[in-house]
Amino acid sequence: MKTLEFYRNLPEKECRECGCKINEQHESYLYECEHCMNKHEE
Numbered sequence: 001m002k003t004l005e006f007y008r009n010l011p012e013k014e015c016r017e018c019g020c021k022i023n024e025q026h027e028s029y030l031y032e033c034e035h036c037m038n039k040h041e042e
């Protein structure tokens, strides 16, 4: 499989808290968007 096709087939990650799309620039192990992660820090 070509690398380009592999990335194209990846499902878009969604925040498990609010369901919004997670920016792919974030680390791949994140399951929550920036907004929800900030809430946990309070």
Ligand SMILES: [Zn+2]
Pocket: 015, 016, 017, 018, 019, 020, 032, 033, 034, 035, 036, 037
């Ligand atoms: Zn969220």
